[in-house]
Amino acid sequence: MTFIETLAAAWTRNDSLLCVGLDPDPAKFPAALAGRDEAIFEFCRDIVDAAADLVCAFKPQIAHFAAHRAEDQLEALIAHIHAAHPDIPVILDAKRGDIGSTAERYALEAFARYRADAVTVNPYLGRDSLEPYLAWRDKGVILLCRTSNPGGGDLQTLDVGGGEKLFERVARLAVRWNASGQCALVVGATFPADLARARDLAGDMPILVPGIGAQGGDIAATVKAGMTQTGAGLIISSSRAILYAGKGEDYAQAARRTAEGMRNAINDQRIAAGRRAEN
Amino acid sequence: MTFIETLAAAWTRNDSLLCVGLDPDPAKFPAALAGRDEAIFEFCRDIVDAAADLVCAFKPQIAHFAAHRAEDQLEALIAHIHAAHPDIPVILDAKRGDIGSTAERYALEAFARYRADAVTVNPYLGRDSLEPYLAWRDKGVILLCRTSNPGGGDLQTLDVGGGEKLFERVARLAVRWNASGQCALVVGATFPADLARARDLAGDMPILVPGIGAQGGDIAATVKAGMTQTGAGLIISSSRAILYAGKGEDYAQAARRTAEGMRNAINDQRIAAGRRAEN
DSSP: HHEEEEEEEHHHHTOOOOOEEOOOOOOGGGGTTTTTTHHHHHHHHHHHHHGGGGGGGEBBHHHHHHHHTTTHHHHHHHHHHHHHOOOOOBBEEEOOOOOOOHHHHHHHIIISSSSEEEEEEEGGGHHHTHHHHTTTTEEEEEEEEOSGGGHHHHHTTTOTTTTOOOHHHHHHHHHHTEEEEEOEEEEEEEOOHHHHHHHHHHTTTEEEEOOOOOHHHHHHHHHHHOOOTTSSOOOEOHHHHHTTSOSSSHHHHHHHHHHHHHHHHHHHHHHTTTTTTOO | OOHHHHHHHHHHTTTTOOOEOOOOOOOGOOGGTTTTTTTHHHHHHHHHHHHHOSSEEEEEEEEHHHTTTTTHHHHHHHHHHHHTTTOOEEEEEEOOOHHHHHHHHHHHIIISSSSSEEEEEOOGOOOOGTTHHHHHHHSSSEEEOOSSSOOOOOOOOOBBBBTTTTHHHHHHHHHHTTTOOEEEEEEEEEOHHHHHHHHHHHHHOOOOOOOOOHHHHHHHHHHHHHTTTOOOEEEEEOOOHTTTTTTTTTTHHHHHHHHHHHHHHHHHHHHHHHOOOOO
């Protein structure tokens, strides 16, 4: 199965558009993990095992491993997800962007070394910078489109002609470059109107929406603006609000409860929009 | 000394604008290194030691280490450069681009873990995505501006208003964001007119020009278009043409000869332009 097929199956099986972002920060780990050699792996593994039936994807963020010299723990984590939860795709959040033989190396890093099902990439270098990833036909390639940070508009909302914004051009190019059906987009939740615009342009292409907190308002606006006609199409990612929901020994169960609340809040919005039957 | 100061001193001391890009590819290594556990480190170290008096910087490309699970060899290589050649700055070519706490982790990866003097970054996420790097006041932050690949124009040459191209906006923004004097730009050698334009906009800001081959034409056009009024300002990077100049046991000396030829070809153009005295 390809990444897109695995994702679609997980949407249905777990009745969930929720993705858990795995951004481990040892400074926030519960005391029980202090000083353990494999604390990063163990923490993420416990979260993964507690939430696997509630999500459509897991999204480890590579910088949070690399800053701690923990590439081996990232390898072990993704291997664990594939072994224990083979129906849940893994998105490696790396936002790579380079050309030629270097992009080939980054694709090897993501897909051969880490065995990710999809990787996030930066579109600034254009189409040929994506080809080494697209050459892996069963993998997903998720292009940054509109980010939610304050500086996201420095380039992304520039008018590139006739009122078209740069992020809109990226969405259009992604559709054009997606002949093999492997692409998805990253659009932050901060600007629902831009998410709606990206959805209009991208058809049924999956959209990864990072940065959702525990607030229902974020979720409502995101679902309304971003879901497809069939009530799916979104990978709504939350990291810290889930990972650090509890500070005690029950951190994994606290994470599960928060993830379940978010999954259900998302589904309530799908039901409200009439795009998903009430269970 | 800051990165910019170290770079300027190396330009003068070694009378060189040449940077050696360290993109190790074990498939191209000489037979003498076959099967050695630390072959990537040893190959790069030998090139570095052979060429250190001919260059203004070394630029290891991280994907070429990560694809081989060789982060430890990259750490060892940069530590070796600092110990053996403390006057030569190290640019970690990583082209990272992310926001908030993730960008902080990438800055830790580059500057604390790898001890790079500068890092390449992608500007697509805007100003606040660069701040975690700029917070390291003695380090360099080198923004992708105009890349030399065929798809470089997909976004970078879009007209963002009044005839201004996106890469020109990036150059202007880099100047605006550079209050602390830490920034530089990446502009490929393929389009000398765009390099000249970036130089016009960027003042004396250093420009990293990757992808120079052994061709004199590339060098002539690059030096003419990109150097500052004082005949410096450029970090002209070559990787494969130097690294794989020889296939035998004398690979390091072959690399040195090629690097010396490039250094001299660059200086011939500086002399021809009247911006550097003949020795």
